[in-house]
Amino acid sequence: MKEAIKITTPLNEEKVIQLKAGDFVNITGNIYAARDAAHKRFFELIEKGEKLPIDLKGQIIFYAGPTPTKPGHSCGSVGPTTSYRMDPYTPELLERGLKGIIGKGLRSKEVIKSIKKNKAIYFAAVGGVAALIAKSIKKSEVIAYEDLGAEAVFRFYVKDFPAIVVVDSAGNNLYETEPPKYAK
Amino acid sequence: MNKIKSIQIKDKVKELFFKANFYINSDLMQRLEEALEQETSPIGKYVLKMIIENNKIASREEVPICQDTGLAVVFVDVGQEVHLVDDDFKEAINRGVREAYQEGYLRKSVVDDPVFERKNTKTNTPAIIYTDIVSGDKIKFMVMPKGFGSENMSTIAMLKPADGEKGIVDFVVETVKKAGPNPCPPTIIGVGIGGTIDKAMVIAKKAIARKIGSHNKNVKYEAMEKEVLKRINNLGIGPAGLGGNITSLAVHIDYLPTHIAGMPVAVNVCCHAARHAEGIL
Numbered sequence: 001m002k003e004a005i006k007i008t009t010p011l012n013e014e015k016v017i018q019l020k021a022g023d024f025v026n027i028t029g030n031i032y033a034a035r036d037a038a039h040k041r042f043f044e045l046i047e048k049g050e051k052l053p054i055d056l057k058g059q060i061i062f063y064a065g066p067t068p069t070k071p072g073h074s075c076g077s078v079g080p081t082t083s084y085r086m087d088p089y090t091p092e093l094l095e096r097g098l099k100g101i102i103g104k105g106l107r108s109k110e111v112i113k114s115i116k117k118n119k120a121i122y123f124a125a126v127g128g129v130a131a132l133i134a135k136s137i138k139k140s141e142v143i144a145y146e147d148l149g150a151e152a153v154f155r156f157y158v159k160d161f162p163a164i165v166v167v168d169s170a171g172n173n174l175y176e177t178e179p180p181k182y183a184k
Numbered sequence: 185m186n187k188i189k190s191i192q193i194k195d196k197v198k199e200l201f202f203k204a205n206f207y208i209n210s211d212l213m214q215r216l217e218e219a220l221e222q223e224t225s226p227i228g229k230y231v232l233k234m235i236i237e238n239n240k241i242a243s244r245e246e247v248p249i250c251q252d253t254g255l256a257v258v259f260v261d262v263g264q265e266v267h268l269v270d271d272d273f274k275e276a277i278n279r280g281v282r283e284a285y286q287e288g289y290l291r292k293s294v295v296d297d298p299v300f301e302r303k304n305t306k307t308n309t310p311a312i313i314y315t316d317i318v319s320g321d322k323i324k325f326m327v328m329p330k331g332f333g334s335e336n337m338s339t340i341a342m343l344k345p346a347d348g349e350k351g352i353v354d355f356v357v358e359t360v361k362k363a364g365p366n367p368c369p370p371t372i373i374g375v376g377i378g379g380t381i382d383k384a385m386v387i388a389k390k391a392i393a394r395k396i397g398s399h400n401k402n403v404k405y406e407a408m409e410k411e412v413l414k415r416i417n418n419l420g421i422g423p424a425g426l427g428g429n430i431t432s433l434a435v436h437i438d439y440l441p442t443h444i445a446g447m448p449v450a451v452n453v454c455c456h457a458a459r460h461a462e463g464i465l
Contacts, residue, residue, distance in 0.1 A: 022227075024230075037302070065251060065293075066251050067247075067251050067253060067289055067290055067291040068289045068290075068291070070289040073245075073247070076247075076248070076289060076291070077247050077248040077249070077250065078251045079250060079251050079252075081251075081333065082366045084366065104333075104365060104366075104368070104424070105364065105365045105366040105425065106364055106365060106425075124365075124424065124426070126231050127250075127333060127368035127424060127455070128235065128238070128249065128250045128368045128455055128456055128457050129234045129235055129237075129238035130238070130248060130249065130250045130251040131238050131241040131245065131248065132234060132237055132238040132241055134247070135241070149292055149304045149306060150291045150293065150304075151304070162234075164227070164426070174426055175364065175365055175425055178225070178227065178422070178428075179419065179420040179421050179422060179425070180420060181225075181427055182224075182225055182420030182422055182427050182428050183419055183420030184420070
């Protein structure tokens with residue numbers, strides 16, 4: 001198996017175009033967790049022409065809502081939630097400079113098109129290994145929408161967060177290319 | 185006559201939700217180790233190794249296996265010689281859930297009105313409670329924290345009797361195919377056939393909690409379980425949907441008598457954690 005590529009945030013076009021579908025990555029730096037309810041609020045702000053609570057340029061959004069942090073730990077258990085629910089919101093955020101998304105599962109045609117157009121990248125984190133992923137999160141803080149509880153916007157400082165490139169900036173999609181190899 | 189106080193119910197429910205969220209069941213762990221041996225895809229093996237390691241971390245540190253600590257589903261069989269004393273039965277169960285989710289640092293994932301406000305109830309209640317009256321003097325609990333990645337991929341069809349076995353098998357396989365990576369494969373598929381539209385889904389959900397890979401006692405249904413599992417694994421979806429030959433770990437089919445005009449088939453998809461815990465008072 002290939003060795004994991006170390007990448008740091010923020011991302012830029014140069015870093016992104018070097019990554020190919022199937023690459024294993026270890027991500028270090030700040031990433032932002034936001035899911036359904038936070039995305040809905042982002043859109044309400046966008047409609048009103050107001051600023052978002054985070055500057056998206058070059059950033060990675062992780063579709064996740066952690067469990068509360070147990071004493072002695074830096075973060076609760078946290079893994080990716082299923083990405084397709086954020087499909088309606090994603091192209092607009094990619095247009096605004098969002099460079100990376102960590103989630104799991106299929107994305108719509110519109111999202112894939114937008115990933116290609118904006119030279120962005122979609123990583124999959126393995127679902128259901130939340131205690132393991134939490135080990136890579138060294139610092140966790142709520143930076144917006146605290147009232148949403150688990151659906152708040154979090155900033156996670158991560159070190160060697162394990163992920164796999166599933167859709168690269170050229171539009172290659174591991175969810176499409178791999179299963180047929182094993183289908184009978 | 186067995187007098188059972190509400191505090192006993194609350195404490196038992198609480199204990200079971202800790203157990204289900206931190207400790208993977210041993211039959212599932214065994215099946216995962218088996219799957220790791222059987223999987224030929226390198227990415228598939230990588231995913232299975234992560235799942236196994238995660239489960240060990242969770243039990244060792246008593247932290248949740250998955251961040252989606254689920255909607256609290258509770259199946260209760262109340263012996264008819266049990267006398268429930270003190271407080272309200274359902275309230276006792278909800279209190280148990282509330283305490284488990286608070287003290288166990290579990291995620292509160294319940295919103296009140298599903299369409300408009302969607303305000304988090306902050307307690308992970310109300311629980312979904314199914315109660316049956318059975319013979320005897322015990323109360324038997326089965327709790328299932330049900331995550332919604334898998335729940336959202338579940339579905340039901342009101343097939344015609346003429347659709348037959350082929351109709352059932354095709355529908356279940358098609359459901360898993362459409363779900364792809366979304367429910368965190370390798371999955372456990374609970375199938376409920378018969379009853380009414382609602383009852384079929386309840387037995388499908390309960391079927392998830394059967395011993396992994398156990399078979400229906402009716403040999404024809406057992407053959408159907410094996411056929412469905414074979415066809416699902418031939419889809420090539422694999423662990424995490426990244427390609428492989430283990431897409432589901434088990435298919436459990438249960439059935440009930442049904443109407444002469446119908447053949448309801450419910451598919452309740454469950455992820456590779458298949459969290460459930462049982463206890464008796």
